[in-house]
Amino acid sequence: MIFKVRNCLILLVLIFKIGSCKRTSLPHSIGARDEVILIAPGEFQVDSFINILEKQEYYPTEESIFNVKRVSLSEFDRFKFWRNLIIVGNFEQKYINNLLGEEAKKEVEKEAQLFLENDLWVRLQTVVVISGMNTEETQKLLNRSSETIYKILRNEEKERFTKVVYMNGFQENKTEEMERLLGASYQLPFGYKLIKNEYDFLTYSRKNPDRILTLLVRRDPIKNPMKFRDSLFAKYFNGDEIFMESIEVSAGKGESRSLSLISQDTIQFRGTEALRLKGVWFNDKVESGPMGGPFISYFFEKDGISYFLDGHVFAPGKKKWPFLEEVDIILNTFKREN
Numbered sequence: 001m002i003f004k005v006r007n008c009l010i011l012l013v014l015i016f017k018i019g020s021c022k023r024t025s026l027p028h029s030i031g032a033r034d035e036v037i038l039i040a041p042g043e044f045q046v047d048s049f050i051n052i053l054e055k056q057e058y059y060p061t062e063e064s065i066f067n068v069k070r071v072s073l074s075e076f077d078r079f080k081f082w083r084n085l086i087i088v089g090n091f092e093q094k095y096i097n098n099l100l101g102e103e104a105k106k107e108v109e110k111e112a113q114l115f116l117e118n119d120l121w122v123r124l125q126t127v128v129v130i131s132g133m134n135t136e137e138t139q140k141l142l143n144r145s146s147e148t149i150y151k152i153l154r155n156e157e158k159e160r161f162t163k164v165v166y167m168n169g170f171q172e173n174k175t176e177e178m179e180r181l182l183g184a185s186y187q188l189p190f191g192y193k194l195i196k197n198e199y200d201f202l203t204y205s206r207k208n209p210d211r212i213l214t215l216l217v218r219r220d221p222i223k224n225p226m227k228f229r230d231s232l233f234a235k236y237f238n239g240d241e242i243f244m245e246s247i248e249v250s251a252g253k254g255e256s257r258s259l260s261l262i263s264q265d266t267i268q269f270r271g272t273e274a275l276r277l278k279g280v281w282f283n284d285k286v287e288s289g290p291m292g293g294p295f296i297s298y299f300f301e302k303d304g305i306s307y308f309l310d311g312h313v314f315a316p317g318k319k320k321w322p323f324l325e326e327v328d329i330i331l332n333t334f335k336r337e338n
Helices: 047-053 073-079 094-099 102-110 135-144 146-165 172-182 225-236 321-331
Strands: 002-004 035-039 056-058 062-064 067-071 084-090 113-118 126-132 193-197 201-206 210-218 241-244 246-252 255-260 263-269 272-283 291-302 305-314
Touching: 035 047, 035 073, 047 067, 047 135, 047 146, 067 073, 084 094, 084 135, 084 146, 094 126, 102 113, 113 146, 126 135, 126 146, 135 146, 146 321, 172 193, 172 201, 172 210, 210 321, 225 241, 225 272, 225 291, 225 305, 291 321, 305 321
Parallel strands: 002 113, 035 067, 035 084, 084 126
Antiparallel strands: 056 062, 113 126, 193 201, 201 210, 210 305, 241 272, 246 255, 263 272, 272 291, 291 305
């Protein structure tokens, strides 16, 4: 069970009392997007929990989504201003008892709870509190909530990053350009420039690292989305750009296994059923040497018109997922002309 804690359910010790929840302007949180601080006393077993949060993805190089740093309770005051913060403890422990408001305490008395609060001590912060009446109850909830907390952190980070991406607005002239030429658009943050202007698609790019966004609109149906994307980028983007369908990864004990790098599913995209395609692109035809990185694409038809939206990333030496998330945020501002 996730109990969404609102401001008035949290007692900020020595600052606020229950019923007096008005907050003044807060300072900015500390820490990177992929950094998680875990405050958990030594009696809690957290290795498997951390392994889930630090799960590996391949873009195509291996990278962990989050890096978790476990700190002791004595360092609570130092680390409570971090961007992503997980606090584990028992109801009878003072730091937990002081943190929870009366309504939250009543929930814990019934069963161990998972609490979520945004901007608790600083802005752009996610705080997750895991608490039961005793160590055993708390540990059980900790063991079964790792995937849930991973999804919470990813979702909260995406919501925060959306605010950052559009904190200065967007290029309205680029939106008007897309609408005029294609009858559809998305909101481009500042820094993106037009690099391709073909009869049925536009592509925009931002450098350091490279983030590339494409919007294509045509009346012909797109029968095979994978082959379509492959052929489009092979033709217009420096040669033979292809999907990497799988790679060999270690399976332990000197063995390896084949890992698929392509996934597809059907989702609701801006009110329309769409095929979402995720994977890794690869180009070994450029003079500078092989290139690759992650991409995300959306395909759908509406009123006899086919739409293809794509974002892909080239970020050598950097974690790829934050930049892939950026292009996905932008693609999800898509709209058609009425």
